[in-house]
Amino acid sequence: xxxxxLKDIDEEFVLHTYARANVGFVRGENATLYDLNNLDYIDFxxxxxxxxxxxxxxxxVDSITDQAKSILHSSNLYHIQTQSKLAQKLVSLYQRQxxxxxxxxxxxxxxxxxxxxxxxKIARKxxxxxxYKIITLQKSFHGRTIASLKATxxxxxxxxxxxxxxxxxxxxDINDVKNHIDSTTCAVLIELVQGEGGINALPKQxxxxxxxxxxxxxxxxxxxxVQSGIYRTGKLFASNxxxxxxxxxxMAKGLGGGIPIGATMTSLCDIFSxxxxxxxxxxxxxxTRAGLCxxxxxxxxxxxxxxxxxxxxxxxxxxxLISTYPHILQKRVGLGLMCGVVVQNNDMQKNIIQKxxxxxxLVLKSGQNVIRFxxxxxxxxxxxxxxxxxxxxxxxxx
Ligand SMILES: *Cc1c(COP(=O)(O)O)cnc(C)c1O
Numbered sequence: 001x002x003x004x005x006l007k008d009i010d011e012e013f014v015l016h017t018y019a020r021a022n023v024g025f026v027r028g029e030n031a032t033l034y035d036l037n038n039l040d041y042i043d044f045x046x047x048x049x050x051x052x053x054x055x056x057x058x059x060x061v062d063s064i065t066d067q068a069k070s071i072l073h074s075s076n077l078y079h080i081q082t083q084s085k086l087a088q089k090l091v092s093l094y095q096r097q098x099x100x101x102x103x104x105x106x107x108x109x110x111x112x113x114x115x116x117x118x119x120x121k122i123a124r125k126x127x128x129x130x131x132y133k134i135i136t137l138q139k140s141f142h143g144r145t146i147a148s149l150k151a152t153x154x155x156x157x158x159x160x161x162x163x164x165x166x167x168x169x170x171x172x173d174i175n176d177v178k179n180h181i182d183s184t185t186c187a188v189l190i191e192l193v194q195g196e197g198g199i200n201a202l203p204k205q206x207x208x209x210x211x212x213x214x215x216x217x218x219x220x221x222x223x224x225x226v227q228s229g230i231y232r233t234g235k236l237f238a239s240n241x242x243x244x245x246x247x248x249x250x251m252a253k254g255l256g257g258g259i260p261i262g263a264t265m266t267s268l269c270d271i272f273s274x275x276x277x278x279x280x281x282x283x284x285x286x287x288t289r290a291g292l293c294x295x296x297x298x299x300x301x302x303x304x305x306x307x308x309x310x311x312x313x314x315x316x317x318x319x320x321l322i323s324t325y326p327h328i329l330q331k332r333v334g335l336g337l338m339c340g341v342v343v344q345n346n347d348m349q350k351n352i353i354q355k356x357x358x359x360x361x362l363v364l365k366s367g368q369n370v371i372r373f374x375x376x377x378x379x380x381x382x383x384x385x386x387x388x389x390x391x392x393x394x395x396x397x398x
Contacts, residue, residue: 003036021357028055031379031387033362041360042387044373048364049195049227049338052254053297054376060257063293064286073284083108083283086291090265093299094249097240105269108261108283112226112252113143115262119189119222119248120147122264122271124167126220127186132167134222135180135188139197139367140170142189142224151189154197174206178213187220187248192238192335195227198367199333199340204242211244222248226262227338230254231298231377234311234336241335254298254377259290298377307377310384311336314375317388325395328352333370337379340372348398355397361390 006024025033025041031054033041046052053060067082074080087106095101107118123134134151136142142151146164149157153170167184171177177188192207194200214221221244228238229251235241237249245267252262262282281287301307314337322329322341330342343349346368353371356363366372375387 001036006036023357030054030056031376031383039360041362042383042390043362044375044387045362045364046374046376047258049232049253049374050256051258052230052232052377053257053294054378055258057257057297057378059297060290060293064259064290067285067289070285072286073281075280076278076283080283080285080288082285082288082292086283086288086295089292089295090263093236093295094240094265097236098245099243100245102245102267103269104265104267107264107266107272107277108288109263109279110260110281110287111143111262112224112250113145113148113262114279114282115226115250115252115264116142116148116151116189116224117145118264118277119187119224119250119266120151121277122248122266122268123187123189123220123222125271125276126268127184131184131186133169133182133184133186134167135169135171135177135185137174137177137190137194138170138172139194139200140189140191140224141194141196142191143226174202174210177210181217181219185217185219187222188214189222189224191224191226191228192242193228193233193338195338195372196366198370199338199372200367201333201335202242207242208244211246220248220268221246222250224250226250226252227374228335230294231302231307232336232338232374233334234307235302238335238338255294256287256290257294259287261287261291263291301377310377310379310381313381313384314373314379315339317384318373321388321392321395324392328395328398334372337373337375337377340366340370343369343371345369351398352394355394356391359390359394359397361387361394363391 027034031043033043091104136151136153138153140153142148150164150168169180223239223246225237248266250264255261333340364372
């Protein structure tokens, strides 16, 4: 099938919710993708932070193949070995990286939005019956379901889809959160690095101050790590880097390496009684087996310090490009391999993404004027070098 045929079918049969680039891929190897014409692309986006261990990772392919040959799904009516083991592994890896290690438990779902829905239900039950208000931040992104959309602090995205449930308020920034706390507040939900809102890493001291204040007031701190989690920022969670112990952490994107999975981890171990929350697919054999394999791969990258080296290589490449093209690239933002570069304006952002694609380099947008990079955490030095060569070629054409 060529790209035009593919576009025609898409146009006719698929709802038009995406502004797709003029390319389709058929296979990949680590951080390199091949299109319908077998042309290679360097992938600095990894499917929006999903292909955390690269494309066609042998270990992941073998483990999900092996799993498919025995059992894919049984439902949560029965015990699921891979689900129990993945919960145990997430909690123990987290405890190894946090300062104080409290007990945590995990609920599995299929996406980031669902992971946040679970967090919202935890907060509401925690506050029941008098406290229901959840504070989020402007420019945040928490998902597309009705509640997670309402939690998202971008009012233009709310248009058309109301009425919504009440109880979400938006603080201007991390310092402004305290001004919105009242006797009905049960939780604060934030991203530590805003992924869609401009790769905006919140200031560490202010986050720690807020965490302390919330503990005093018995208000839950819930961190949306759907994008920043699973070693993306250099540790298991950005929360580990910020040195905070939130009551709830949500994750999804990188956890399954391409197999859909979401998870909500909480220190409120007994918040739900049987039947109060659930999911048909959530935590099935396939996705949790994938999660186990991904955590194995990434934990060894982290422990051997290879992840740290990759982060340093990527950052120094980006910094040197910024110093060569200061009239186009303003500054590096983000944390670890959740990073980006600020450009002058929205036109420049679009122009760079478009021309990079023509040079067969995939990069993402974030906010109005940031070029975002979320490469596979397994990206090789050769792929980094080739990607930056293509980015430099792109800048020369601007
Ligand atoms: C992507 C994302 C979501 C939504 O995840 P889906 O899997 O698309 O539902 C929620 N929060 C953050 C921070 C995200 O980056």
